[in-house]
Amino acid sequence: MSEREEPRVGVYVCHCGTNIAGVVDVEEVAKAAQALPGVVVAKHTMYACSEATQREIINDVQQEKLNRVVVAACSPKMHEPTFRAALERAGLNKYLFEMANIREQDSWVHKDGHKATEKAKDLVRMAVARARLLRAYEERELPVGERVLVVGGGIAGIQAALDLADSGYKVFLVEKEPFIGGHMAQLDKTFPTLDCSTCILAPKMAEVARHKNITLLTNAEVTEVTGFVGNFKVKVRQKARFVTSECTACNECVPVCPVAVPDEFNMGLGLRKAIYKSLPQAVPAEYAIDIENCLNKPNLLVCEKCLEACSPKAIDFEQPREKELELAVDTVIIAIGADPYDPSKGQDYGYGKYENVITTIDFERIIAPTGPTNGKLLRPSDLGKPQRIAFIQCVGSRIANPELVGNPYCSGICCMVSIKQALLIREKLPEAEITIYYIDIRAKGKGFEEMYRRARLAGIRFIKGLPAEVLENDDGSLTLVGENILLGELYEHRHDLVILSVGLEARKESEKVQKLLGVARSSDGFFAEKHPKLEPVDTATTGIFLAGAAESPKDIRESSTQAKAAASRAARLMKEGKIRIEALTAEVREEMCVACGICESVCPFNAIHVDGTSKVTEAACQGCGVCAASCPVGAITMHNFTDEQILAQVEAALAERPEEKAIVFTCNWCSYAGADMAGTSRLEYDPSVRLIRLMCSGRLNPKFVLRAFELGAAGVLVTGCHPGECHYQSGNYRALSRFQLLQGLLRSLGIAEERFGLEWVSAAEGERFSQVVNAFADRLRRLRAAPEEQEMVEVH
Amino acid sequence: MLELSSKELQRAVEELSGQKVFACYQCGKCSASCPFAAEMDLTPRQVLEYIMDGRVEVLNSNTIWICASCFSCMARCPNGIDISKVMEALRQLLLRSGRDQLDLLKIPEADLKEIPQIAFIAGARKLIG
Structure with a gap:
């Protein structure tokens, strides 16, 4: 289509069943659209996304010679690809399509049918104005090679790496610890089958080590990522191991090492040497030297006991302490896992103060045969055999009180962890009294309920009602004070050992990884998936995928499932060898x-x-x-977001009663998605706002704002990603500095500063979006109600 | 007892206390934290369950008068419910209908000399409408 050709626009207004038509008068919207300049066809339809309507659109394009199509329906994030494909079927370039979001931004967030209908008409007018100026673009293709970076060597990273390596892709597996295996390597047995964790993990780890398609980088951290799918440049900093591949894992070095430090793998419950490995089956098989704690300090002190003991001469203190590697990869899988909640943060139940109060992860090390007690169930204070053992559920979980430390969500795994551990105790100490204090038992999963039943039949007591506190007695035993809520009676129970069932939370390093890769996290701190149901392992960035507990708390099975899904998503991109990139x-x-x-x-x-x-x-x-x-x-x-197109939207939005309307500029990735989230959550907000989507808040040209005020808009609100979370690294900081400059300019033009705002809203913050909009609309309303006061403010 | 429907009770409690009673998931930490729970006919957790279940007889409970507003329950509530305020709302419902729990004139002279001034005032505030 030539650019000079007169626009012939077709407008299709969707009922979406009653989702839209239940609030908005769609017939009236279609009628109003018919009168807009350039509109040739305007119809309303029950489901615009149905194959029948798509065929009707294709037919209209051909019969009526339409060269632009506008669909007023749901969010473009939902169905833009559907209609763009329909345009292509009709022989029209897909960039000649525009959507008016009258569902998430209108019928789902406003109850007043009249106001919602007026807003829908405005949104359609804006879409048509923009559509008239749309141009056709050809998409470019980028090559995508066959190299993938997997960040994190826990079970999720291992599973993803192996699936991809087996399919012939080249995998770089980066692990920050000297050994892989993650939390799964720390576990004794796994639920619900009670098979030994190491027994099922060790073969996988060994396979990673010997796989010809996997380059394993341990002791290594990603420090920089630039580029995009098919062309990521990654910098990795790797700390020296000081032990070479000559190591035969004969263990001669360990007994001679004079250092003993708390063993982090054993949760500090035991000691290890400065030359060590986490497990006998550890991968890599070579020992590692913890140089921070090693006595061999060049020019200061020379301890070379391990060096002398090592017969294969595998120890090399000459290795540079750090080296930087540069990798080129095509796709990335984030598999950094999660941290167990640390109850000492909130001083829950005396953890960290009373020796016999431990967590479920501490307990794994106590009963694991590779742990500090060689699998003997002893309590920490006196190494005595505990006879009365209590589990307390939901420690640090389901905390919705902002005054308390903890996380608002349920991790979903801790119930099964406690039930499993209770059964393991029952095996070792058949006479022990075992009590699980809980609020709700969540045993959803294959074989989980059966395991819960087995625990009850094995005589494990489940008491509904969490203790309020734990008191330590002189003999090291602990008294739990609480209410048995099924009896409605208070209890004071003595136990020898108290195990706090802790959930998982986002890794400390999440924020760093987020900034390195420019992907979003949800409000719980975990990485955000592209769509919670339909794209659960993709991120919003093409070519970056999520596996395992990095995305949300998961057990081993779920982590494996997601890792395999992420591997398949990455493979799907790489197998094609190329990717079409939007012509933006x-x-x-x-x-x-x-x-x-x-x-x-x-x-x-x-x-x-x-x-x-x-x-x-x-x-x-x-x-x-x-x-x-x-x-x-x-x-x-x-391309596709020209100044003229955006100005046309501003002008169309303010064509009628501009003094009642506020323009809200959103970025595509965070605040627009946040508005969609407000829609799907049906969070009502003020109907006076008209959203205009930019790709980034940094796209905001000051002239868009000035034009809006020139046309008499009540206000302009700029929204974008939270600082540090910009999809384009720093666009929101540009928006901020432009906002500040514009504030000064508007002041000198005599425009009250309350009429211009800037707010950050993430893709997950639907509630925040509605609050921000309501607060802004309130501010504008107050300003209108008291114009004199406003003048006074300006005079001073 | 006050003439209240279940809904009216729930609405009045939420309005007077400003607390989201229905956020309670019945963990029982409030009861376990309460220094006077053993003296109460309903534990603090049960008071919340009674309100959620719309049982107006919660107003007959001695719990609301025994509550000393020490805030131990609030400090531990994972859902951030200030249960002391819920107790106060229930007390207010009764006191505002003109049902004082304490007749100052009936306190024996001897006791009056013993009771610390501050306790006297606190008692008057809590128990008189």
Whole structure:
């Protein structure tokens, strides 16, 4: 289609059953659309996404010679791909399509049918105005090779790495500890089958070590990631092991090492040497030297006892302490796992103060044959055999009180962990009294309920009602004070050993990894999936996937399942060998460019350079639009998000009664998705707002804001990702500095500063989105109600 | 007893206390934290269950008068419910209908000399509408 061709727009307004039509008068919206300039066809339809309607659209395109299509229905995040595909079937370029989101942004968040209908008409008018200016683009293809980075060597990372390596892909598995295996290596037995954890894990670990397609990097951390799918550049810092592959794991070095430090693998319950391995079956099989605690300090002290003892001469103190590696990979799998909740943070039940109060993960090391007691069930204070053992559930979990330390969610694994451990105790100490204090037992999973029943039949007492506190007695025993809520009676029970059943929380390193990879986390701290149901292992960034407890608390089976899913998603991309990338790049109009170099300095991706005039490296450009918003002469056009298109939306939104409306600019990744979340959660907010989607808040050109105020908008609210969470690394900081500059400008123009706002909203924060919008709308309403006061403020 | 429906009781308690009673998941930590729970006919947890179940007879419970507002329950509640405020709301429901729990004139002279001033005032505040 030539650019000069007169736009012929078709508009389709969806009922979505009663989802939209139950609130919005869709007939009236379609009728209003018919009157808009350029609209040739305007219809309403029960389900726009149905094959029948898609065929009708295709038919209209061909019969009525439509060259633009607008569908007013759900969020484009839901069905934009569906309709774009329909356009392609009709022989129309897919970029000539626009969606008006009258469900998530309208019928699901407003109850007043009249206001919702008026808003729907505005949203359609905005979409048509934008559609008239849409252009066709060809998508570029990027090559995707066969190399994958797996971050984290726990069971999820191992499973993903093996599946990919077996399929012929080249895997780099990066683990920050000297040995792989993660938390699973610490466990004695696994639920619900009670098979030995190491027995099923060790063969997998060994396979990782010998697989020709896996490069295992232990003692290593990712320090930098740049690039994009098919072209990630990764820097890895690897600490020296000081033991070479000559090591035969003969163990001669360990007895001679004079150092003894608390063993983190055994949760500090035992000691280890400075030369050590976590488990006899550890992978890599070579020992590792913990150089921080090793006595051999060059120029200071020379302890070479291990060196002398080592017959294969595998110890090398000459290794540089650190080296930096650079990897090029095509896809990334995040499998960094989770941390067990640490009850000493909230001083729960005297953990850290009373020796005989331990956690379930501590207990795993106590009963594991490879642990500090060689599997003998002894209590820490006096190494005596405990006879009365208590488990307390939900420690640090299900805490919705902001005054307390803990997490609001249920980890879903701790009930089964306690039941399993109770059964293990029953095997070792048939006479012991075992009590599990709980609120709800969550035993959903294959074989879980059966195991719960087995525990009850084995005489394990389940008492409903959590203790309020644990008191220590002189003999080291502990008194639990609580209410048996089924009896409605208070109890004071004595136990020899108290085991706190702790949940999982996001790894301490999550924030760092998030910033390295530019992916989002949900409010619980875990990594956010692209769609909670339909894309559970993808992130919003193409080519980066999630496996295991990094995404949410999981048991071994779930971690394996997700790891295998992530491996298959990554393989699907890499097998194709190429990927089509949305045509959302920047384009420089060279005749206008003054070669000032500002675009080059603001581009987070190194994708634009001055060479005579500015030139865009298309393969590197991510389409954020920060350059276009920064260009002082307006020489940069963002494909599919041009200044003209955005201004047309602003003008259409304010065509009627602008003084009652606020424009909300959202970024595609966080705040727009946050608004969708408000929609799916049916969180009502003020109907006066009109959203305009940008790819990034950094795309916000000040002229968009000025135009809105020029047309008499009540207010303008800019929203984007939280600082540090920008999908384009730093676009939201650009938005912030532009916001501050604009504030000053608006003040000098006599526009009350309350009319211009900036807020951060993440994709998961539907509730926050509605609160932010309501607060802004309230602010505008108060301002309208008391205009004199506003003038007074301005005078001072 | 006050003429209240279940819904009215629940609404009044939430309004007077400002607390989300229905957030309670019955863990029992409040009862276990309460220094006077053994003296009460309903444990603090049961008081919440009674309200959620719409049982107006909760107003007959001695628990609401025994509660000393020490806030131990609130400090441990995983759902952030200030149970002392719930108890106060229940007391207020009765006191505002003109049913004082204490007649100051009936306190024997001898006791009056013994009772610390602060306890006297606190008692008056808690037990008189």
